[in-house]
Amino acid sequence: MVRLRARLARSQSTLGKGLLDLLSRDRLDDDVWDEIEETLITADVGVAPTRAMVDELRTKVKVLGTRSPAEVRGLLREQLLAQINPGLDRTLHTSAPGERPAVLLVVGVNGTGKTTTTGKLARALIGDGKTVVLGAADTFRAAAADQLQTWGDRVGAAVVRGPEGGDPASVAFDAVARGMADKVDVVIVDTAGRLHTKTGLMDELGKVKRVIEKKAQVDEVLLVLDATTGQNGMRQAQVFAEVVNITGIALTKLDGTAKGGIVISVQRELGVPVKLAGLGEGPDDLAPFDPEVFVDALLG
């Protein structure tokens, strides 16, 4: 994995310039609040949390009688951090009790970066000395299984796949069975993300989970969310959250967006912590999510 700090510093994932310009004015005039509000909303922080933060910021600034941009920046930093909730447990559950492998289910809409994140995560775990089996439970697109196979070959993980058009749940079951037989540490199951109908998705993902649970407990259900899709991605995320019990979020493509504020909306709406940040297409472009580093990068 890469370091979040180093990578975000090089990316555009920052409100930085706009806010910095606003806050670096010699004195803060009243227009600044509207402009801060606009900047945060543009960055997908979400209207409700933005309003709450800006109102509080205004009050605090008034109470403290400060007009110093550096102090205001510090107050905003505190508020953003509070919104991201640094106290949430962001541990990725990659160890299971006893003999069995940990089982991770990776879900999300197609194109968000599920397969890539699965590959990168396998790479990180293998780098930590763990053994990994990947399950290609997206059986609807042959290319999806091929893509996962490429990742498996690249990072040194066995890939269990089924026939095209086969039953995703049976591939998931086979992957877990293989993981148990081979006594590996972690099984990661990459699923299909067809948002055809909610019932269809529910049936499909629900079955995958139920069938896996005949063999082993699912330790982590990771929802992959593309940070560049903003509030639209949020709505999709909500559908998944209604269908499966999400335990963590991997927010991808943070390297290519100034809309990182989605972290706040997604945690607020889903009540689930962002655990991983996707920072590029390469095998090492994944980092554990760190609220402090993230907020500092956001503020530029």
Ligand code: GDP
């Ligand atoms: P899936 O359909 O959800 O499995 O999505 P893929 O893993 O195939 O990813 C879709 C596209 O997004 C691919 O071109 C990936 O290389 C790209 N991608 C995935 N994660 C990231 C990321 O963190 N940053 C960038 N820049 N691209 C990413």
